[in-house]
Amino acid sequence: SWVYSVSFKHLYQIEIPSVTSVFSVQYPYLPVVDCIYFNGIRLHVESHQHLVSATRGSSVTLPCHYRYEPEPTEPRRTRVKWSWLPANTITSNEAFPLETEVMVAMGNRHRSYGSFRGRVRLRRSAPGDMSLVINELQLNDTGRYRCEVIDGLEDESVTVELEMRGVVFPYNSPKGRYHLNFFGARQVCLDQDATLATLEQLLTAWEDGLDWCNAGWLADGTVQYPITVPRHGCGGRSLAPGLRSYGQKHRLLHRYDAFCFSAAIKGDVYYLSYPGMLNFTEAAQVCATDGGQVAKVGQLYAAWQLKGLDRCDAGWLADGSVRYPIRKPRANCGPKQPGVRSFGFPAPHRKFGVYCYK
Numbered sequence: 581s582w583v584y585s586v587s588f589k590h591l592y593q594i595e596i597p598s599v600t601s602v603f604s605v606q607y608p609y610l611p612v613v614d615c616i617y618f619n620g621i622r623l624h625v626e627s628h629q630h631l632v633s634a635t636r637g638s639s640v641t642l643p644c645h646y647r648y649e650p651e652p653t654e655p656r657r658t659r660v661k662w663s664w665l666p667a668n669t670i671t672s673n674e675a676f677p678l679e680t681e682v683m684v685a686m687g688n689r690h691r692s693y694g695s696f697r698g699r700v701r702l703r704r705s706a707p708g709d710m711s712l713v714i715n716e717l718q719l720n721d722t723g724r725y726r727c728e729v730i731d732g733l734e735d736e737s738v739t740v741e742l743e744m745r746g747v748v749f750p751y752n753s754p755k756g757r758y759h760l761n762f763f764g765a766r767q768v769c770l771d772q773d774a775t776l777a778t779l780e781q782l783l784t785a786w787e788d789g790l791d792w793c794n795a796g797w798l799a800d801g802t803v804q805y806p807i808t809v810p811r812h813g814c815g816g817r818s819l820a821p822g823l824r825s826y827g828q829k830h831r832l833l834h835r836y837d838a839f840c841f842s843a844a845i846k847g848d849v850y851y852l853s854y855p856g857m858l859n860f861t862e863a864a865q866v867c868a869t870d871g872g873q874v875a876k877v878g879q880l881y882a883a884w885q886l887k888g889l890d891r892c893d894a895g896w897l898a899d900g901s902v903r904y905p906i907r908k909p910r911a912n913c914g915p916k917q918p919g920v921r922s923f924g925f926p927a928p929h930r931k932f933g934v935y936c937y938k
């Protein structure tokens with residue numbers, strides 16, 4: 581008999597004697613269902629959620645269930661494999677990008693891999709429940725997860741996208757505008773307790789009103805910037821609002837700013853000041869004496885966006901920049917839109933307050 585398999589990636593015919601018929605469809609929309617017939621038994625794999633949003637440090641469940649129709653009379657040797665395509669993967673021309681393994685399970689035995697070791701388990705709340713539970717979510721856990729159910733030679737899968745709630749912010753080097761190649765950009769984001777933003781994260785930030793006329797690296801190796809008010813010098817007035825893209829740039833040779841992404845923080849960011857104010861060295865001492873450390877830029881943005889931090893006092897941050905977070909714009913506190921205001925990187929002997937993180 582003939583096997584017909586249709587998906588967005590390929591269409592092919594192969595002959596498998598023992599199989600009666602196969603029909604495999606990957607729907608573009610919910611619910612994601614995949615099924616296969618063999619020996620009169622049909623294997624269904626499905627996920628009732630295609631996109632899952634979570635916060636850093638929390639636990640998340642990526643749904644995946646399988647069932648047979650009709651119920652097999654004998655137990656089957658079903659294997660389940662969860663694999664992952666990180667959101668931070670540089671896009672390439674390969675049709676089948678490399679996924680890495682997260683967990684494989686067979687019967688009651690399972691094994692997890694890499695940075696997921698010890699942090700993942702299968703939920704198994706019911707027969708066929710192969711939902712993946714990830715604990716202590718990290719910023720770089722975002723991406724596309726694939727739940728693959730393997731029965732003998734046949735395997736069917738569904739994918740679930742994991743995204744992190746957080747905030748995107750532009751960052752330039754203390755040396756000024758357009759000093760960072762891709763690797764430098766990745767490093768400055770890490771230094772600010774953040775990661776390079778993905779295209780989806782920048783799009784969401786743009787939808788929320790981010791308008792920034794300097795181009796920055798994204799995690800996929802492209803260089804773009806978000807414009808909500810089209811204007812001269814930022815792609816021109818005739819272009820519709822949106823992301824302006826320079827496409828893929830040379831990761832070593834080309835230099836731009838960075839768009840970083842910071843998610844929920846566990847601790848608190850707060851402002852401290854002293855009579856007569858603090859230079860950069862004193863700021864570090866004051867935070868340390870208070871049991872904390874000088875806040876990083878990503879932490880200040882996260883506190884501003886996710887915890888509503890609003891303070892009209894400029895303070896030192898760990899990278900030597902001076903900023904302050906405004907939720908409710910008011911007189912003498914910068915522009916009419918909410919935002920984190922920046923004084924750039926003042927000389928370290930200058931006197932300000934400080935934002936600490938504890």
Ligand SMILES: *[C@@H]1O[C@H](CO)[C@@H](O)[C@H](O)[C@H]1NC(C)=O
Pocket residue numbers: 695718719720721
């Ligand atoms: C993800 O982030 C964690 C903690 O920030 C780090 O230990 C780990 O190496 C990172 N994993 C990858 C694949 O970059």
Ligand SMILES: *[C@@H]1O[C@H](CO)[C@@H](O)[C@H](O)[C@H]1NC(C)=O
Pocket residue numbers: 859860861862928929930
């Ligand atoms: C900050 O002030 C202290 C004195 O309180 C001084 O010793 C230190 O050198 C100053 N640091 C900078 C960067 O100016």
